[in-house]
Amino acid sequence: MSVSAHETGKPGRSFRIDLKTAGPLVALIALCIIGYSLNPAFLSEGNIANILTRSAFIGIIAVGATFVITAGGIDLSVGSMAAFIAGVMIIIMNSAVEAFGVSIWTVLLGCGSSLILGIGAGFINGFLTTKGKIEAFIVTLGTMGIYRSLVTYFADGGTLSLNSSAREIYRPIYYDSILRIPIPVWVFIAVAIIGWVLMNRTAFGRYCMAIGSNEHVARYSAIKVDRVKTATYILQGLCVSLATIIYVPRLGSASSATGVLWELEAIAAVIIGGTMLKGGFGRVGGTVIGALILTAIGNILNLTEIISNYLNGAVQGVIIIAAVYLQRGSLRAGKRKAAE
Amino acid sequence: MSVSAHETGKPGRSFRIDLKTAGPLVALIALCIIGYSLNPAFLSEGNIANILTRSAFIGIIAVGATFVITAGGIDLSVGSMAAFIAGVMIIIMNSAVEAFGVSIWTVLLGCGSSLILGIGAGFINGFLTTKGKIEAFIVTLGTMGIYRSLVTYFADGGTLSLNSSAREIYRPIYYDSILRIPIPVWVFIAVAIIGWVLMNRTAFGRYCMAIGSNEHVARYSAIKVDRVKTATYILQGLCVSLATIIYVPRLGSASSATGVLWELEAIAAVIIGGTMLKGGFGRVGGTVIGALILTAIGNILNLTEIISNYLNGAVQGVIIIAAVYLQRGSLRAGKRKAAE
Amino acid sequence: MANAAGETAPAILAANRISKSFGEIPVLFSIDFDIHPGEVHAIIGENGAGKSTLIKILSGLEQPTSGTITYDGQTVTLPPNGEAEAMGIVVIHQELLLAEHLTVADSIFLGRELTRNGFLRLREMREQAAKILDTLHVHVDPDARINTLSVADKQMVEIAKAISRDARVLIMDEPTAVLSVAETETFFAQIRRLSAKGVAVIFISHKLDEIMELADRVTVLRDGQLIATVGNQDLTPDSIAQMMVGRELSNLYPPKHEPDVDAPLLLSVTNLSAPGLKEISFELRRGEILGFAGLIGSGRTAAAEAIVGLIHRTGGAVELRGAPVNFTEVSQSVAAGLAYMTKDRKGKGLLLNVGLQPNLTLLTLAKHMRSGFLDGKSEVKALDRAVRRFDIRARDASVRVGQLSGGNQQKLMLGKMMESEPEIIIMDEPTRGIDVGTKQQIYHIIAALAAEGKAIILISSEMQEVIGLSHRVLVMREGRMAGVLEGAEIGEAQIMRYAAGIKQGGDDERISA
Amino acid sequence: AQDQIKIGVSIPAATHGFMGGLNWHAAEAEKRLEAANPNIDLIIVTADGPADQASDLEDLVSVHGIQALVVLPFESEPLTEPVRAVKDSGAFITVVDRGLTDPSIQDVYVSGNNTEMGKVSAEYMKTRLGEGDNIVILRGIPTVLDTERFDAFMAEIEGSGINVLDNKFANWNRDDGFEVMQDFLSRFPDIDGVWAQDDDITLGVVEAVKAAGRDKELFIVGGAGMKEIVKGVMDGDELVPVDVLYPPAQIATAMDVTVAHFVSNGPVRGSYILGSPLITQENAAQFYFPDSPF
């Protein structure tokens, strides 16, 4: 009856961690089977590389969103923020090329400014939410409009394109591979691992969960609630800026159409992954799988002709609901098993 | 020392209600002053009628959203649902015209089917959320995709247009006035009053607040939690269907572009109005003002040319944040006053 | 212990003429209070007397309106938000303060995680947590999430959290309110160990025998005023009670009226099983008070929740007035005249962020409708009634329930349940956190209800209460019935023997009447 | 300035490349026309959807009291009645690009030609490909004009023996163009031509094709006349050898014509259909506006 410390040691726990992500994983595997049966090309190396690379953007952003949501917040501005950062990066790199010519420094300058912008934008969201005491939904709805408009303004309604010689240097960051794995995927893996460690192996992760679960408790536990919440938005900004850094070399441009609806996709990835929208409980591993699920759905729809193009959205909707249902189901089964 | 019942009675409560809506009201008045100073035509009768009529759509939908959010849920599907209902209404009315010719019954048939569809769609959201135990965000993200896609499918990628003779009969519902007040505004007023009464003067409203603030407590208090939650989604569906009934005669058509982003606007109106996104606390009066604020912002941007069109979104964002900040500020001041 | 040195050693923490008002409403008036290293200092007083407010001030969570705090002889302004913990002032709050989604180990270490190079030392934290829980004889998994624990286990986790911290002053606000005798004993053993090490302990409780047992000095508050601070040797339970309530307390328990032998059977439960519950059988007659005793986690709550349909029944049958019932929602059991009052007032009983009136009527809104609309006047009347009947005290009409004192919340919850006018009442820890004076009133109310012909199940960890009120006592152990006691058998020793598993109930002791 | 003539210009917001170009041309035309005609005040408003645009039209009448309206309807049917309401207020109406359901409302109609655009694209395909060759199509957003382009293309390609492997919506968006094309490439080992229909999509397609190293085996036909693409055509790009014009500058034409109605002597009426010529290396220079954002 009594639980000794040894019984509760490693094996039991890592088993439960597996169970937690098992839900989304089951859904992902089911999707893969569907994909393969519709078109064997689904599991070709090229296609898998495509899926992984594409999911990197949303995935990286969603890892950041996992922290914001776990701490009880929400960030609707990520898509616009990405467009804005991409736009400013391009403007800065283009002027740098004009002033100093092209070199690897041009790209580094671009990346540096991206990081600064991301952190700054995240800070603004965090500051307005915590110190301004305005609901996160409103703050980030507002900044969403602001960033989207600013990029349209900078681009004069059109497209900001990266100077072609700078692009030549920058291009490999999206298109090259290391050990046959595309660089964006490496970045995604790194962000996911760092995110997982932050969430599960540092006090910061604990604080996010505590704040999302009960802000009073966190406050009474001497946690600097405002600071931690702001940090989650900054982390989110950082993730957006990383995603933008690997996004820009892909098409070398930014416009008002960049990153539209990424916020919804990112939040969906987080929630499909098993994090609760109300906060208190975050799963970075689940988020990664959530991002893969979303990308895979889009990919599968492109690989088959059986569904009217007009109905893509419907199929997507049904699959998302089904995937989450499946996940809840298998989770419940898992729990029952664990109880036995 | 001990609370006498009279102290907790009527006067105190209605005083508090006034204070609660005062915040958004201050923001609205500030906006009106800005609007008038930019262009005196802002306060012309015609323009005011336009603003009121326009805000009716979002306003009616937002009244429904107030219940969903108060009970701790969220509904992202409202915009698509409106498009879908509008589409099906038009199809039904067009076939009715073909089969039986045009009469007032055509319009009544359309309205009837709109109500049934709205209730049904709301029920589906509610059912999947409560019985399927899937997060409302995911369920309604899914149905959002499904409805949007279905209307595209029905319209074959184009636009569904109401038969012009049916439109002739239906047209007054949007364009006519009674006692110089446009009919949509009357509907809005009616929905707002009914919503306010439901929220503040019936057991249902009380239950919504209880569920949103603590579902356990609600369950232990003999509240049929699943049923009440489902009812909020049905109410939301009903509101969407009413909004659609007055929307269809305006443009006489539905397409995949109908109702895009209405969900964000509706939720924004609710939250600007002072309802908390986490649930537990709903203000129908605030929501109405929130909807007016959003419409007024759009209108003001059309009044003046001083701002680049590209920056519309930015101005909108800044005003929304500022309005909510103002509201919180004046609310805080109000509270302090009440405490003194 | 401190008694030898305590008198001369300087106070570690002291409040000097502390006053506190919330807005315009005064709650504390010029209170002097001090505590010495190694001393156990109890604070007692009626519900709403200001005890919790005083300790919040002593731990920095509230700032006094006037007066000063001295710590280690220095006048200090204590930092807010639990930061005083870094100075060695550790608090267990009256209202459970745990984040529901964290695990037990996470909660115990929240805010002062063990880290190495910035990474959490998870295994170490888990092992330490397990060790602390073990010394308290608490059988919870350090990896269990808080939201899966019962209220009592949560309380034990809070205690574990507090004693694991490096406290110089340990402040505890009614830590034992939901604990039964056995848990209280192990807990007290830890307190004694800590105070022997020189930790100063401030302790609030409404259980006067605990005060007698543990405290070196006792401070009595009434209506925010300091009545007296007296040494243990000068105390008797009667004198404490009198100081607290300001009047003589006689007959804490009303006389028992045995129900008629042929009184109709209202509730009959056979072999009821549910998660955490195995084959419970008993019967309940009109006019009868059936006590449920047992250690924490013994399944008393599970039994009640299975009967009213809050948890899913896996086997057995329940009959109400002879007709089989299987409730799946509380609304059904309430409609059938069977009401259950939870002991988890914060998590399941009350909406903390709204006022008194909506809470009181939430269970019975149907009663307050006039032609489909809520009748505010009728709700106001109901509140008026409940305030009088249960002596609910709030300083200001507009307070949210979360701002009421713990005992007054409990009274409000009692009022809420009684609003439904049930015929069968299951009360889970009905006097949790209630002062002796009001307790007496409530006991009389319970007895009167039984005399009126209602049937009552009284789940309580306070053994005296079960003994003093019940006609029969059902003792539970590990989810099963350990035995049933009747008449003269009902006594502390017997109950403990069943509860601890020393004695098993044989077939002959099965409920007969 | 008491006889200031107010002209409202209502267009969709700059949410993708073509509309961005259109917005830019509108803003340029405003500056130019207002400078040239001091008594003319042009008021540009942008909308995010049909309902929003209907509101804009109301505002132009109620707060600005416009004498003329230049409108590019978000969608034809829904905006017919709102434009009629403007007409009823006495304003001169110029409709751009997407015709109203009731053409009698408009005084002037200026338009590109979606049907022709689809047809011209298909005709070019037929010159390069033949029996048994495979193409894929990336479409825009499901709307009437997309359907017009698509239907015209399919009608023209019919009977040529060219296989249309599949068509998917790429939402007039570069990223979607990139991803959809990637998936086409993994799905179909043999693609000879791509009709991308819009130059934003084209840019995404180009990257996907280059990344897959299949740029030698196929060519792409875009549409609209984005400056980057036109420049490529001019420079003899083999992957995107031609473009089909669908000029965003048509809004400027419409504004010119409308202003002319007020400042010139003769009345201005009728239709100005701009046509969709094929942009080739030879004629590209005349379609190249390096200053435009599009």
Ligand SMILES: Nc1ncnc2c1ncn2[C@@H]1O[C@H](COP(=O)(O)OP(=O)(O)OP(=O)(O)O)[C@@H](O)[C@H]1O
């Ligand atoms: N934040 C607050 N705002 C307003 N009033 C408050 C607040 N906190 C406490 N009070 C009031 O202060 C008084 C004293 O409350 P306190 O919690 O200190 O009582 P207590 O002695 O701990 O009672 P109990 O034994 O019931 O726990 C009560 O009347 C309570 O309503």
Ligand SMILES: Nc1ncnc2c1ncn2[C@@H]1O[C@H](COP(=O)(O)OP(=O)(O)OP(=O)(O)O)[C@@H](O)[C@H]1O
């Ligand atoms: N094995 C179990 N599985 C699921 N739920 C359980 C299990 N054991 C207990 N519970 C739940 O825990 C809650 C309280 O437990 P329990 O009934 O054991 O407490 P109790 O005997 O009243 O003692 P105390 O409340 O003092 O701890 C109940 O809601 C019960 O349903």
Ligand SMILES: [Mg+2]
């Ligand atoms: Mg207290």
Ligand SMILES: [Mg+2]
């Ligand atoms: Mg102008």
